[in-house]
Amino acid sequence: MTKARQAGPLFGALLLVWILLHGSLQWQVVVVGVVVAAMIALLFSGAATPLHGFRRTQAGLRAAFGYLGYFFVELVRANLKLAVIILSPSLPIRPGIVKVRTRLTNPVARLLLANSITLTPGTLSVALEGEWLYVHWVTVVSDEVEEATAEIVAGFERYLEVMYG
Amino acid sequence: MVELLLSLAALLIGVALLFALYRFVRGPSPADRVVAFDVMTIIAVTAIALIALLEGRGIYLDVALVYALLSFLGVIVIARYLERGL
Amino acid sequence: MAALLELTGAMLLVVGAFFLLLGGLGLVRMPDLFNRIQAGTKTTTLGTVLSLLGVALMEPQWGWKLLLIALFILFTNPISAQVLARSAHRTGEAKSCKTVVDRLEEDQQA
Secondary structure, three states, X not given: OHXXXXXXXXXXXXXXXXXXXXXXXXXXXXXXXXXXXXXXXXXOOOOOOOOOOOOOOHHHHHHHHHHHHHHHHHHHHHHHHHHHHHHOOOOOOEOEEEEEEOOOOOHHHHHHHHHHXXXXXXXXXXXXXXXXXXXEEOEOOOOOHHHHHHHHOHHHHHHHHXXXX | OHHHHHHHHHHHHHHHXXXXXXXXXXXXXXXXXXXXXXXXXXXXXXXXXXXXXXXXXXXXXXXXXHHHHHHHHHHHHHHHHHHHOO | OHHHHHHHHHHHHHHXXXXXXXXXXXXXXXXXXXXXXXXXXXXXXXXXXXXXXHHHHHOHHHHHHHXXXXXXXXXXXXHHHHHHHHHHHHOOOOOOOOOOOXXXXXXXXX
């Protein structure tokens, strides 16, 4: 029973991919998808999916939507900022690798945090060791741990903490 | 109007591919070439989607999906190889 | 209505292609590997997602498959960038002379 419960999130993710791939909800497609997804999910029940450890409460769901909205706004901001840098003749960069701290312990939350940092204005995760995250920054504002953390990590951590508590 | 915009998009994608190809050829380090390769494949995914649109063939999107998948695996494997050999 | 959707889709495609072009230009202009990864990853991610959205507006019946491709790229593009950045840093990839600080190197030597 515990194995089946562990495999639940993977089953859901696989079924979703299958249905998106077919783009239809005909019963033949769904039945084959359920069978195949269940078999794979039981074989590889240890594999992580974005749903592992997700807090299935109203607060978690609200945080997930907040996270998505914030993420896309930041993604667009990141690109506009980078566009300005790339298109200006003097190439105004001040690159460096800074160290920031994260409180997240759930592996999926940490993966999402690192990914989000990579796609947000001027930052790229280079290494993640324990609570320390090393981030390459195109325009270093501050190399103090606390200030850099507030600048880079805090925005996403606020949502991820609620989502994966 | 739509035709014109699509031609413009195709032109921009083509030039983007040329820029990435320049970095791929110039290097200088192997890692630079891998980045250029990664960018080229992602641009190619968009190009394939555009071709699917122009030709009206949805089946090409499967090609784009598999291409994105292979590019990801390729970059991960090459990065590991650069780090400590196979 | 359909014509308007088609026009919006084509415009999104052009905007997406423009970001892809910026990514290519960034690859050429940036001085070292880490900055090139930054320029290459962010712009191509947004560029591809916008272009695929544009295609989805023009051919709505392809929407689900395009969504799958966009989700896949949103997930894997930053991962491959991070893996590459980490392996390049470990193997001592040269950094631009403009680099002001490298805490990772300092900590590894400590």
